[in-house]
Every structure is written in structure tokens, then in C-alpha cells.
Amino acid sequence: MDNIIVFSLTSSKKLTAQICDILGIEEGKIAVNHFADGEILVEPQESVRGRHVFIIQSTCGPVNDHLMEVLICLDAVKRASCKEVTCVIPYYGYARQDRKARARQPITSRLVADLLQAAGADRVVSVDLHAPQIQGYFKIPSDNLTAVDMMGQYFRQKKLKDVVIVSPDHGGATRARNMANCIENSTIAIVDKRRNQPNVAEALNLIGDVNGKDCIIVDDLVDTGGSLMGCIKMLKDHGANDIYCAATHGVFSNNAIERIKESEIKEFVITNTIERTTEELADADNITVLSVALLLAKSIEAIATSKPVSNVYGLFHADQNCD
DSSP: OTTEEEEEOSSOHHHHHHHHHHHTOOOOOEEEEEOTTSOEEEEESSOOTTOEEEEEOOOOSSHHHHHHHHHHHHHHHHHTTOSEEEEEESSOTTTTOOSOSSTTOOOHHHHHHHHHHHHTOSEEEEESOSSGGGGGGOSSOEEEEOSHHHHHHHHHTTTOSSEEEEESSGGGHHHHHHHHHHSTTOEEEEEEEEEEETTEEEEEEEESOOTTSEEEEEEEEESSOHHHHHHHHHHHHTTOOSEEEEEEEEOOOTTHHHHHHTSSEEEEEEETTSOOOTTTTTTOTTEEEEOOHHHHHHHHHHHHTTOOGGGGGGGGTSSOOOO
């Protein structure tokens, strides 16, 4: 571990501090400056020659600035003769455009993968990609970690009765099944919805029984929260009791936080892959934030010491505190 250096750019500073604390190392010194016209300059403030560099940055909003910071940082450390560089991107932006759903659409998740590789990344680590097949867009090693085990442990400790894990769409059925495996005697249900345009979805049918049961809606991310509210209404119409939600990435665009505060959600569990300020979550008593710092720190440790990253998930199989 003596030959690694961990840099934080601008979007994941608190998370990086937690990771370095767990690893027992000092965070690398780096300067990120923006010129008046919007151009970005990233300069490491210490030598990286011959060292394994880890760059930690979620490409959340402002997405383009945060993505360019990563690319420029990659160029800087490669030109400074680092031995190897791993991009730790807890939230991988542009991932929702992962295929051509209609004619003339781009595949931006592949474009971002190409940009990272062209800039010099040797490895990419992310958490709960929107589509697991995005890993196939990389010709370099890529690790798609998941926070589902961690969130499953959190809900397991609540000892809920008659629990149904709900996927808000067909694509998340595997994620719901993985969450159900973490919670004893739970079943799954799937909401059939149709998406006519970005950020607009209509819940049509419910596959599964939720009558008289507590529900946990699990997803990789929640953006505006519009389709989530439709999902909640459908569950309530079918007799669901308490409704919980779990999403790895709390994107929370527009008035999403206000929607959640005023909704029938008993508790919404997110992680700090996208950092929220205290002001943003003020009075949002039904939003709980779990930290992925331990997950990422142990993954960095495994990569740096050439050990299996898959061993990390054992941390959340026993009754341990997720925070």
C-alpha cells in the first residue's frame, strides 16, 4: 500500500476522505482550477512517478465538468510517469444511454468508456452501473461493484415482516432478486412500466402480490422521482402497507427531494456515491444515506495488493454495521 496515491477531484471529496481514513493513508494533494472561460486545469501537487494512482470522482452534475476533470487528471498523471492509474467512478454518468433505443440515438456510455481509455485509464471501478453490460465497453479491466448487499444488510437489521422486494421495471428484476436473497422470507414483484421520453414513465401493471405486505422498491438510481411516485401509487392501490425505497445513486434532479419528503415513502435509503449537502437534505427525515467508503476502500486495497475484489462482498453478509 506504500506505493499507491489516492486523489480526489471535486465531486467526491468527503467520500475520498472516508476512504483514505479506512486505508490509513494521507490523501494525495492535487489542485483543480477553472479558468474564466470554463477550461479546467488539474495539477497533482506531489510526485506520482512509479506509483499506482487512484482517481476518485463521481461524474454527477455538473456532469460535463466532472467528466473533463477526470480526463484531464488522467492526462496529467500519465505525463508525470505514474506506473498505473485506476479511475474510481462511484456514479458513472451518461450510463443511461447504453443502447440505441430509437433510430439516430448515441450510445454515450460507450463514448465515455472510450474517452477514459484514450486518456490513459488502466482500470475503472464503478458502483451499480445502470446496465452491467457497460463493462463490455471497456478493453481494460473494469469492476462493477454493487451496494445491494450493503443495503440488504441495512434492511435485514430492521427485521421487517412479510417483505416484498419491488423492481420498478423489468430491467431491475435481477437486482430485486439479489436484494431478496439478503432478506429472509422475502418475495419479489415487478412493475410493468412504459417510458415514452426521458424522465417520463408510466406504470401500467403489477406482477406479484403486495397486498398487506411491506414493500422495498430497489433501483440503481432515482432522478426526478416521477416514475417512482407512479410506482408507489400502484403499490398502494394494490394494498401495500409501508413502502421503503433503496437506490444506490440519489441523482435527485429538479424537485425530487421535495417529492420524496412529501410522499408516502417511510424511508428512502441511498448511498453517498453522489454527495448531498446538509442543506439539500434538511428536513428530509425519511432519507437515509449509507456510505460506500468501506466497499471502495477494501476494493482499492484488493486491487493494490492483487487480491480478488469479489472477497469484499463478504463484509456485508454477516450482521455488521453498514455506516
